[in-house]
Amino acid sequence: MKCPLCGYEFKENKSAAACKGCKLSRYCTMIKCPNCGYEMPAKPRVVKLLRMLRGEKNGNK
Numbered sequence: 001m002k003c004p005l006c007g008y009e010f011k012e013n014k015s016a017a018a019c020k021g022c023k024l025s026r027y028c029t030m031i032k033c034p035n036c037g038y039e040m041p042a043k044p045r046v047v048k049l050l051r052m053l054r055g056e057k058n059g060n061k
């Protein structure tokens, strides 16, 4: 996925490493950008929406 803040692209499982040490990471639904540390919600609904938006963008190109 792509970080909305810095534009850094990373795999969602990498964000788990960025969250390492966080006691709440087991219950955390946030994805953390390994580049800038920005946290964003990772709920399936949001991911679906992001994919939709991404698809729309690609279609417009």
Ligand SMILES: [Zn+2]
Pocket: 003, 004, 005, 006, 007, 008, 033, 034, 035, 036, 037, 038
């Ligand atoms: Zn970032």
